Amino acid sequence: MWANLTLMNIENFLLDVVCRSVEALYGALNGEQLQIQKTRKEFVGDYTIVTFPLLKMSRKSPEATATEIGEYMTANIPEIQSFNVIKGFLNLTLDSAFWHARFVEIAADDAFGQAPATGRTIMVEYSSPNTNKPLHLGHVRNNLLGYSVAQILRANGHKVIKANLVNDRGIHICKSMLAWKRFGGGETPASSGLKGDHLVGKYYVEFDKHYKAQIKELMAQGVSEDDAKKSAPIIVEAQEMLRQWEAKDPEVYALWQMMNGWVYEGFDVTYKALGVDFDKIYYESQTYLLGKSLVEEGLQKGVFYRRDDQSVWIDLTADGLDEKLLLRADGTSVYMTQDLGTAFRRFEDNKLDDMIYVVGNEQNYHFQVLKLVLKKLGYDWSDHITHLSYGMVELPEGKMKSREGTVVDADDLIAGMIATAREMSDELGKLDDCTEEQAAAVSRMVGLGALKYFILKVDPKKTMLFDPRESIDFNGNTGPFIQYTHARIRSILRKAAEAGIDYEGAVETTYLPEEIDLVKLLTDYPGAVAAAGENFAPSIVGAYVYELAKQFNGYYHDHSILKEENVACRKMRLQLAQQVSRVICSGMQLLGIDVPERM
RNA sequence: GGUUCCGUAGCUCAGCUGGAUAGAGCAACAGCCUUCUAAGCUGUAGGUCAUGCGUUCGAACCGCAUCGGAAUCACCA
Numbered sequence: 001m002w003a004n005l006t007l008m009n010i011e012n013f014l015l016d017v018v019c020r021s022v023e024a025l026y027g028a029l030n031g032e033q034l035q036i037q038k039t040r041k042e043f044v045g046d047y048t049i050v051t052f053p054l055l056k057m058s059r060k061s062p063e064a065t066a067t068e069i070g071e072y073m074t075a076n077i078p079e080i081q082s083f084n085v086i087k088g089f090l091n092l093t094l095d096s097a098f099w100h101a102r103f104v105e106i107a108a109d110d111a112f113g114q115a116p117a118t119g120r121t122i123m124v125e126y127s128s129p130n131t132n133k134p135l136h137l138g139h140v141r142n143n144l145l146g147y148s149v150a151q152i153l154r155a156n157g158h159k160v161i162k163a164n165l166v167n168d169r170g171i172h173i174c175k176s177m178l179a180w181k182r183f184g185g186g187e188t189p190a191s192s193g194l195k196g197d198h199l200v201g202k203y204y205v206e207f208d209k210h211y212k213a214q215i216k217e218l219m220a221q222g223v224s225e226d227d228a229k230k231s232a233p234i235i236v237e238a239q240e241m242l243r244q245w246e247a248k249d250p251e252v253y254a255l256w257q258m259m260n261g262w263v264y265e266g267f268d269v270t271y272k273a274l275g276v277d278f279d280k281i282y283y284e285s286q287t288y289l290l291g292k293s294l295v296e297e298g299l300q301k302g303v304f305y306r307r308d309d310q311s312v313w314i315d316l317t318a319d320g321l322d323e324k325l326l327l328r329a330d331g332t333s334v335y336m337t338q339d340l341g342t343a344f345r346r347f348e349d350n351k352l353d354d355m356i357y358v359v360g361n362e363q364n365y366h367f368q369v370l371k372l373v374l375k376k377l378g379y380d381w382s383d384h385i386t387h388l389s390y391g392m393v394e395l396p397e398g399k400m401k402s403r404e405g406t407v408v409d410a411d412d413l414i415a416g417m418i419a420t421a422r423e424m425s426d427e428l429g430k431l432d433d434c435t436e437e438q439a440a441a442v443s444r445m446v447g448l449g450a451l452k453y454f455i456l457k458v459d460p461k462k463t464m465l466f467d468p469r470e471s472i473d474f475n476g477n478t479g480p481f482i483q484y485t486h487a488r489i490r491s492i493l494r495k496a497a498e499a500g501i502d503y504e505g506a507v508e509t510t511y512l513p514e515e516i517d518l519v520k521l522l523t524d525y526p527g528a529v530a531a532a533g534e535n536f537a538p539s540i541v542g543a544y545v546y547e548l549a550k551q552f553n554g555y556y557h558d559h560s561i562l563k564e565e566n567v568a569c570r571k572m573r574l575q576l577a578q579q580v581s582r583v584i585c586s587g588m589q590l591l592g593i594d595v596p597e598r599m
Numbered sequence: 600g601g602u603u604c605c606g607u608a609g610c611u612c613a614g615c616u617g618g619a620u621a622g623a624g625c626a627a628c629a630g631c632c633u634u635c636u637a638a639g640c641u642g643u644a645g646g647u648c649a650u651g652c653g654u655u656c657g658a659a660c661c662g663c664a665u666c667g668g669a670a671u672c673a674c675c676a
Contacts, residue, residue: 035618037618040619040620042619042620043619048619050618050619052618052656052657053656055656062656086619087619088618088656089618089619130676167676169676170675172676284676288676311674320601320602321601321672325673325674328674329674330674332674334674334676335675335676338676339676360670361603361604361670361671362670362671363671363676364602364603364671365602365603365670365671365672366671366676368602368603389603391604391605391669391670392669392670394669421638425638428637430638446638454611457613458611458613459612459613461605462604462605462612463604463605463669464612465610465612467610467611470625473611473624473625473638474638475624475625475638475639476623476638477612477613477623477624477625478638480638481624481638481639483638484636484638484639485639487636488635488636488639491635491636492635492636493635495635531615534615535615539612539613543613543614543623546623546624547623550623557635557637557640557641558631558640560634561635562634562635563634563635577635598636599636599638
């Protein structure tokens with residue numbers, strides 16, 4: 001009768017049942033008045049009904065109302081086993097047969113946690129690096145968030161396109177190019193042994209060094225700081241290089257291609273290490289001219305206006321924002337122009353239903369303007385643009401500043417995490433019977449699991465703190481703890497198989513209260529995934545998986561599953577362990593975290 | 600100054616659209632390895648949810664104000 005409840009949400013079932021009961025007792029009600037929530041741990045019961053909103057209808061005290069509803073339900077709804085009343089709260093306990101049925105559903109459903117296709121197409125843009133320096137900790141948060149959100153949306157049945165818009169042009173890369181040409185002596189990734197992105201980053205720093213020195217020199221000669229910044233020979237030369245690039249000067253273009261090529265090779269290594277990937281890669285060198293036709297359109301519609309110097313603007317002061325430039329006086333485009341153009345083209349080309357930009361919160365204003373401008377141009381899909389804004393990652397000493405060398409390099413960080421995981425494993429003797437290859441693979445998974453979970457468990461919009469010295473914990477609410485729980489379960493199941501204990505097949509029905517708690521948690525999984533998708537928050541999935549792992553450890557650690565006297569109970573426990581491991585794997589996959597079979 | 604976001608235990612963070620006595624982990628303290636992996640388990644201690652007022656049966660959550668912190672307000676991307 002209530003088939004496939006796990007996919008539908010048990011609370012809806014209860015809502016329906018409670019609604020009918022209340023109506024039988026007190027007459028029609030509007031659905032808003034019913035509130036159902038999970039019963040808190042300190043109390044007996046599975047779900048709780050808050051009766052306060054119903055008092056007007058029942059015209060009785062909270063206790064009397066709760067008792068009356070409880071009595072009616074236990075008498076008339078077979079799934080309701082018992083109830084108790086505390087103050088105005090009616091705690092309902094569901095029949096263990098009900099939970100058993102839910103468990104059978106989960107066990108039989110190969111696609112558990114995967115919602116049916118919605119037909120919606122969503123693009124998630126993330127990463128979006130500049131090509132003048134290597135990735136750092138801030139990018140790591142961006143990449144992990146973007147990848148995980150894409151996975152979660154996919155699990156919710158949407159078609160997801162992961163996109164990366166690489167900022168491969170501009171003054172920044174010209175700075176690296178110029179410094180390399182001047183001071184590089186023909187150095188290449190192969191000759192220097194440096195990763196391509198690090199090599200290019202090195203020359204970006206080199207440029208800055210010379211630039212600063214020249215400014216200082218000019219200021220010593222009495223030039224003002226502003227003028228010095230503009231007239232330092234090296235920056236003038238870099239700007240000239242950018243002009244040559246735009247004119248497609250063969251030599252400059254070749255240099256640009258070569259150095260960007262090095263950077264991409266370097267990025268690929270980092271992306272692979274992080275486990276992220278993309279379906280589409282866009283390059284700004286190919287999109288930076290987009291958007292000019294939209295500017296024309298805006299002018300014709302009278303949404304934009306032209307100033308005397310021929311630059312184009314939009315006045316958003318009526319909306320509480322400022323005036324914004326859309327086209328320079330010389331007719332060249334700015335950031336906003338391109339973004340309008342790329343947004344337009346993406347919605348057109350891919351028939352997108354939604355577009356999600358994973359971009360740091362320093363661009364909140366930019367996206368506010370972007371959406372508003374599109375709206376004013378009459379594009380209603382503007383409402384389907386979401387800026388998934390995330391806070392900065394701060395270090396204990398304060399903010400990260402690339403100029404001051406206080407950045408945490410992504411590659412160093414990853415290597416450090418893996419090394420720490422390896423040390424920990426060796427110390428504990430966990431991987432003594434493994435081959436070197438296996439041990440290395442597990443250390444990778446654990447080190448990265450720690451890093452990813454640490455970053456993803458924090459609410460994206462919050463500024464978070466990262467302490468590299470203490471590195472990252474491997475105990476408590478961490479990725480490794482969840483991985484550990486999974487590895488333990490796999491080990492139990494291996495040993496059961498070796499001992500010839502049969503735990504597959506028909507699902508047993510003997511439950512202890514602890515096991516029902518676990519079944520309850522398991523059934524919540526699709527709801528957690530859906531909530532995470534709605535809120536663009538991998539942290540919700542993280543919290544869920546951690547809770548599941550913790551409960552499993554708590555309940556099962558001190559009991560022997562394999563040596564249980566009661567064979568039926570043992571079989572049931574093994575089946576439950578198997579499902580827990582399945583859901584852990586599935587949840588961790590949504591976070592982009594690999595789960596080792598042993599550790 | 601305008602806009603947006605944040606402020607919860609010593610530290611790092613949860614707390615979904617208002618619901619019961621505020622939740623974890625770390626750090627501290629006390630136990631637990633001849634039983635499935637101790638990267639673990641059990642327990643103790645730790646809070647004026649920045650502050651004040653309001654809304655109501657009921658507020659960490661909603662509204663207003665104040666105080667602290669962050670981002671942004673570029674012919675950079």
